[in-house]
Amino acid sequence: MKTVSTNNVSADRHDDHKPSGIGRWLFATNHKDIGTMYLVFSCIMFFIGGAMALAIRAELFRPGMQFFDPGFYNQMVTNHALVMIFGAVMPAFVGLANWMIPLQIGAPDMALPRMNNYSFWILPFAFTLLLGSLFTPSGGPAGGWTMYPPLSLQSGNSFPMMIFAVHLMGASSIMGAINVIVTILNMRAPGMSLLKLPLFCWTWLITAYLLIAVMPVLAGAVTMLLTDHYFGTSFFNPAGGGDPVMFQHIFWFFGHPEVYILILPAFGIVSEIIPTFSRKPMFGYDAMVYATASIAFLSFIVWAHHMFTVGMPLAGQMFFMMSTMLIAVPTGVKVFNWTTTMWKGSLSFEPPMLFALAFLFLFTIGGFSGLMLAIVPADYQYQDTYFVVAHFHYVLVPGAIFAIMAAVYYWLPKWTGTMYDMTLAKWHFWVSTVSVNVLFFPQHFLGLAGMPRRIPDYNVQFTDWNMVSSVGGFVFGFSQLVFVWVIIKAVRGGPPASAKVWDADMPGLEWSVPSPAPYHSFDTPPDVH
Amino acid sequence: MFKRKFISALVALVATTPVLAYESSYNMPVGVTPISREVYALHMTMFWVCCAIAAVVFGVMIYSIIKFRKSAGAIPDKTLLHSTKMEAVWTTIPVIILIALAIPAARTLVTIEDTRNAELTVKITGYQWKWQYEYLGKDIAFYSTLSTDSNEARQLHSGIDVNTVKDYLLSVDHPLVVPVDTKVRILLTGNDVIHSWWMPDFGVKKDAIPGFINEAWFKVLKVGHYTGQCTELCGRDHGFMPIAVDVFSKEDFERWIAAQQAATKVAHAAPEPSPGEAIAMTSRP
Numbered sequence: 001m002k003t004v005s006t007n008n009v010s011a012d013r014h015d016d017h018k019p020s021g022i023g024r025w026l027f028a029t030n031h032k033d034i035g036t037m038y039l040v041f042s043c044i045m046f047f048i049g050g051a052m053a054l055a056i057r058a059e060l061f062r063p064g065m066q067f068f069d070p071g072f073y074n075q076m077v078t079n080h081a082l083v084m085i086f087g088a089v090m091p092a093f094v095g096l097a098n099w100m101i102p103l104q105i106g107a108p109d110m111a112l113p114r115m116n117n118y119s120f121w122i123l124p125f126a127f128t129l130l131l132g133s134l135f136t137p138s139g140g141p142a143g144g145w146t147m148y149p150p151l152s153l154q155s156g157n158s159f160p161m162m163i164f165a166v167h168l169m170g171a172s173s174i175m176g177a178i179n180v181i182v183t184i185l186n187m188r189a190p191g192m193s194l195l196k197l198p199l200f201c202w203t204w205l206i207t208a209y210l211l212i213a214v215m216p217v218l219a220g221a222v223t224m225l226l227t228d229h230y231f232g233t234s235f236f237n238p239a240g241g242g243d244p245v246m247f248q249h250i251f252w253f254f255g256h257p258e259v260y261i262l263i264l265p266a267f268g269i270v271s272e273i274i275p276t277f278s279r280k281p282m283f284g285y286d287a288m289v290y291a292t293a294s295i296a297f298l299s300f301i302v303w304a305h306h307m308f309t310v311g312m313p314l315a316g317q318m319f320f321m322m323s324t325m326l327i328a329v330p331t332g333v334k335v336f337n338w339t340t341t342m343w344k345g346s347l348s349f350e351p352p353m354l355f356a357l358a359f360l361f362l363f364t365i366g367g368f369s370g371l372m373l374a375i376v377p378a379d380y381q382y383q384d385t386y387f388v389v390a391h392f393h394y395v396l397v398p399g400a401i402f403a404i405m406a407a408v409y410y411w412l413p414k415w416t417g418t419m420y421d422m423t424l425a426k427w428h429f430w431v432s433t434v435s436v437n438v439l440f441f442p443q444h445f446l447g448l449a450g451m452p453r454r455i456p457d458y459n460v461q462f463t464d465w466n467m468v469s470s471v472g473g474f475v476f477g478f479s480q481l482v483f484v485w486v487i488i489k490a491v492r493g494g495p496p497a498s499a500k501v502w503d504a505d506m507p508g509l510e511w512s513v514p515s516p517a518p519y520h521s522f523d524t525p526p527d528v529h
Numbered sequence: 530m531f532k533r534k535f536i537s538a539l540v541a542l543v544a545t546t547p548v549l550a551y552e553s554s555y556n557m558p559v560g561v562t563p564i565s566r567e568v569y570a571l572h573m574t575m576f577w578v579c580c581a582i583a584a585v586v587f588g589v590m591i592y593s594i595i596k597f598r599k600s601a602g603a604i605p606d607k608t609l610l611h612s613t614k615m616e617a618v619w620t621t622i623p624v625i626i627l628i629a630l631a632i633p634a635a636r637t638l639v640t641i642e643d644t645r646n647a648e649l650t651v652k653i654t655g656y657q658w659k660w661q662y663e664y665l666g667k668d669i670a671f672y673s674t675l676s677t678d679s680n681e682a683r684q685l686h687s688g689i690d691v692n693t694v695k696d697y698l699l700s701v702d703h704p705l706v707v708p709v710d711t712k713v714r715i716l717l718t719g720n721d722v723i724h725s726w727w728m729p730d731f732g733v734k735k736d737a738i739p740g741f742i743n744e745a746w747f748k749v750l751k752v753g754h755y756t757g758q759c760t761e762l763c764g765r766d767h768g769f770m771p772i773a774v775d776v777f778s779k780e781d782f783e784r785w786i787a788a789q790q791a792a793t794k795v796a797h798a799a800p801e802p803s804p805g806e807a808i809a810m811t812s813r814p
Contacts, residue, residue, distance in 0.1 A: 238740020311743035445555035455768030
């Protein structure tokens with residue numbers, strides 16, 4: 001990949017001056033401050049969304065309705081998804097991009113710092129609007145995060161609040177994406193050609209293009225919902241000549257690339273961590289880049305596999321089955337390359353590596369169930385059951401979220417300048433990994449045995465696995481407090497971390513600046529050759 | 530045909546395996562229609578293929594984790610950077626496996642989509658939150674809602690132990706009745722929002738969408754009582770609109786039809802029925 005000259009000891013020589021007070025955060029233009037705000041915001045949202053998940057698991061612990069009205073249960077299901085997707089996972093990736101992309105490409109900051117500030121500060125307003133809708137007299141949105149009409153059109157006053165919240169989130173994501181693209185394409189250190197770009201930057205570059213391509217599609221879809229509800233249009237209303245299935249096509253044309261938006265940066269993170277702790281360069285770097293690009297391309301032509309049961313022509317179902325199965329090929333290439341990177345390496349198992357390995361195993365399990373879901377006749381049995389719930393939680397929780405945790409454990413010493421409590425972090429890892437499987441694996445069984453998703457109560461035959469799943473859910477949820485405690489402890493102090501942090505030979509530029517990374521780094525571009 | 534033989538052999542194999550018993554709490558039902566059995570065979574084939582791939586891939590990962598530990602003195606081989614040959618191999622082999630899986634899946638799909646030559650057609654309409662069944666050309670129609678005992682037990686703080694309720698949340702007042710060994714075509718639509726009609730034992734799931742009429746079919750091979758649920762979020766009581774189907778012998782079905790038609794006539798003859806009652810709310814004999 002690339003080598004780094006040693007003379008770029010950075011930038012604290014003339015200006016490590018930070019603005020003081022609340023203004024430092026409100027008017028922040030520094031990529032590190034904005035990155036920190038994104039990460040703190042996503043952590044708060046992770047716990048809010050997690051509390052909703054625990055409410056769901058509490059109600060499902062045993063059959064019969066114990067705690068909630070079914071309408072409130074539907075609000076929890078809907079908001080858990082919106083908060084986790086748009087509030088926790090996406091902002092966490094943008095936060096990591098803000099912190100790490102300039103450090104990895106040797107740039108002094110993001111290309112568009114004021115837009116960066118704006119794109120972050122939209123989010124608290126968006127989520128105040130969304131979560132505030134839960135307190136309207138008719139309650140929050142309850143039609144599922146997929147907002148299928150005509151059901152979503154039955155919502156009360158929460159409806160426009162949700163739509164405007166989604167608009168704001170979309171605007172924020174697009175601005176973040178523009179910033180990433182402009183930064184990576186224009187601000188790389190001299191000598192860093194695109195095929196020397198760290199894989200985290202590569203996956204984010206491709207993700208950013210996906211965001212720009214599909215967020216406007218979502219905005220269009222929800223705007224049509226809004227006009228159907230309030231302005232008498234009939235885009236999706238069959239009584240007025242509209243088509244409710246068209247919404248699903250438009251939504252999933254956004255929605256499928258969206259799921260890759262949630263996983264491609266995770267691929268990038270794992271591609272940074274596995275080589276480091278295998279003490280060996282990434283195997284098949286070029287293949288990894290091309291595989292990422294292939295996945296991004298395929299993500300645009302598979303959307304209707306989310307809707308096999310709506311009644312499509314045979315040829316349509318065949319096409320979407322085949323194109324979906326094709327995604328297994330580049331995804332397989334990535335898994336094989338990670339595995340080969342470990343082959344003949346010299347492995348050690350610090351917390352980031354542990355989370356990356358758990359990602360490798362558990363994301364692959366999610367990939368297998370995804371392949372099963374692609375088979376249309378079998379999908380008729382899986383569709384909208386807990387089998388699907390198990391599938392997408394496997395790729396999103398031990399997939400995307402474990403990758404985010406791996407990234408935090410990997411780069412935290414670079415951010416704080418201190419080594420965190422390794423023992424506690426390993427406890428966090430083991431409790432999380434065991435409990436996440438107790439939580440989600442039995443959901444495969446529930447779905448296959450016939451339990452639909454999004455139901456607040458169930459027949460007694462599903463009791464056992466629901467109890468197991470709920471126990472796993474509560475252990476997993478509360479074990480995340482350990483994660484927060486590890487971070488707080490590290491921020492408050494600890495043994496100083498070296499510039500390299502890890503006992504390995506990493507090529508990345510982020511390891512050439514001291515720990516903590518100075519407020520202004522790479523004032524002069526480093527020399528890459 | 531080879532594929533038929535292959536699938537029936539697979540069904541025979543898995544159906545006789547005790548751990549994959551018919552009433553499983555952790556696997557897909559084999560079901561009682563030719564389609565559900567083909568789907569089950571496809572599902573199990575996919576499952577075992579995934580297991581085989583997992584054994585290889587996870588095997589290599591676990592071997593690496595054990596064998597190439599730094600603490601065991603492993604020296605990294607930094608020359609291992611890329612190999613076009615390897616990339617070609619692990620691109621080609623999955624493509625071959627996928628094609629092999631897609632062919633039987635596509636064949637089953639073609640059979641599923643062939644709704645011709647049905648001997649009985651039932652129109653199913655989804656409502657918030659019940660189903661309506663209309664036997665086309667037979668002047669029989671009725672609603673099917675959650676049974677009263679389940680409905681009472683499922684209220685918040687009802688104090689009723691749901692374990693004492695028969696078929697909790699899966700029993701209805703008027704089940705759909707169809708004859709055995711008969712190709713039954715169903716036409717699905719929604720009256721208010723989108724619902725989805727799922728009968729796991731038949732291998733049938735199709736959305737009931739306002740403004741659309743969807744088609745599906747099943748041919749049940751075994752007399753019995755089967756249950757399923759709505760599988761598209763349709764509002765507050767989405768979890769409380771189950772589906773129940775009674776499969777009768779052909780003779781019993783004819784008797785049932787005759788009884789229903791007689792009851793419908795009585796209902797039609799009754800003075801000034803309100804619009805809601807015009808559809809006879811009848812039960813099986």
